[in-house]
Amino acid sequence: MRTGRFRREQRGQVLVIVAVMIVALLGFTGLVTDVAWYEVNLMRIQRAADAAALAGVVYLPTNVAGAQNAALQESSKNGFANGQNGVTVTAAPEGLNNLILGVTVTAPVRSWFARLFGVTQFNARRNAKAEFVLPVPMGSPQNYYGINVICRNSDVPPNCPLVASADGSGDLSALGFFGGVEARGTDRQNGDAYSTYYNGNPALNAGFDAPSTPASGYTTRCSARPEATPRTDVV
C-alpha cells in the first residue's frame, strides 16, 4: 500500500517535471521563431524603404509631390503598399535640408507562437534616407562649374542671343560650357573665406570686363566655339 502510493507519486512527479519543461521549451522555441520572423521582415521593410528613398530622392528639391509619388510606388512594388494590410508609408523631405528624402515604412508582422497569448502581430517600422547631391560649387562667384549661357561682351546675362558660328553656317546654342575662373580681384562667395582683393592694377578693361562686375573685382568670360573646319588629328 505504501509502496504503491510512493510509486504513483514518483511517476506523477516526473510527468509534472517533463510537462513543465516541455511548456518552457516550447515557449522559448516560440520566442525564437517569432523574433527571427520579425527580424526577416524588418529586413524586407528596410529594403522597401531603401528602394523608395532612392527612387523618390531624384525629384528633389523642386518636385516634392513627384518624389513622394515615386517613393510610395517603389515601396508598393516591394510589397509594402501604403494603406493596404495596415501598412503606412510616408515620404517627406527633411526640414533642414530639402535635398534629403526621408521614408518611413510601418507594417504589421504576424506572429506564430505569440498568438497563444493573444498577440497576433507586432508592429515594425524602418526608416531610410537618401540625399540628392547637386553639382558642386567650385569657388567661382555665384556660378557652378558647368553649363552656362554664352554671351557676347555687349550682352547682359541672361539675355544672350544665339551666337553665329564661326563658319557662318548657323547659330550656336545659347547654352554652352562655362568655366568660372578665379582671378586677382575676384569676388568670392562660394569658395575661400578669405577674398582676394582688387588693388586697382591692372585697370579694368571696359570692353572686356563685364559692366555689371562689382567694384571690388572683375570677371573674365571665356567662350569656346567650334573651329570653322574640323581639324585632322595626326596620330
Add this chain to the structure above:
Amino acid sequence: MIRFFQSEDAQGLVEFALVLPPVLLILVFGLVELGTVLSVAMTMSSATREGARVASALVNGGGALGCSAGQSPNAASVDPNVIAAVERVLVGTGTRVALADLTQIRIAKATLAGAETAGQINTWNYQLNGGPVVDGQQLDFVPASQPWQACSRDNGSPADSAVITITYTYRGRTPLRMLVPMFNQFTMTDHTVMAMNANR
C-alpha cells in the same frame, strides 16, 4: 524500503531518459533548421537588394540611351556587374547558402505591381566558373535568355524599375528531414525592386 525507493527513482529516470530525448531532439533540430532557413532568407534578401541597387545605379551603363551604334557604350557590362553584386553577398562570410543550389538569378523589368514583365526577363543560370569575369573574379552564373537589354533601360520620368529575383533550393541539414518531408528540400524565392536612378 530503501531498495524500493531506489528502484522507483531509477524507473523514473529511465522513463525520463526514454521519453525526453526524441522530443528534445526534434525541438533542437527544428530550431537549427528554422534558424538556417531564416539565415538563408536574410542572405537572399540582402543579395537581391544589392543586385537591385547596382542595376538601379548603372541604368544603361552611361552614355546616350538607346541600342544603336554609339549609344550606351557600356551596356554589356551592366548585367554582369549586377550578378557579381548578388554573388558577392551570397558567398560572403558566414552565409549558409550553397551556391550550387541557387539555380537561377533573374534580372527583369518590373511591372507597376512589382512583378516581372513577361518577355523582359534576363535569366542567369548556375555554372561553376562558367560566367564572365567582373573585377578579376569569374562569375558562377552564365547568361541564358537576355531579352531585356541594358541599353534600353530608361531612367526618365517615370523611371524603369528592375526586379532582381533569386531562386534557391533549400536542403535540410538535420535528421529532421527524414521525419518531416518538408524539411528535406523546398524552394525559396525572393526579389527586390528598385527604380533606375536619374542622373540629372
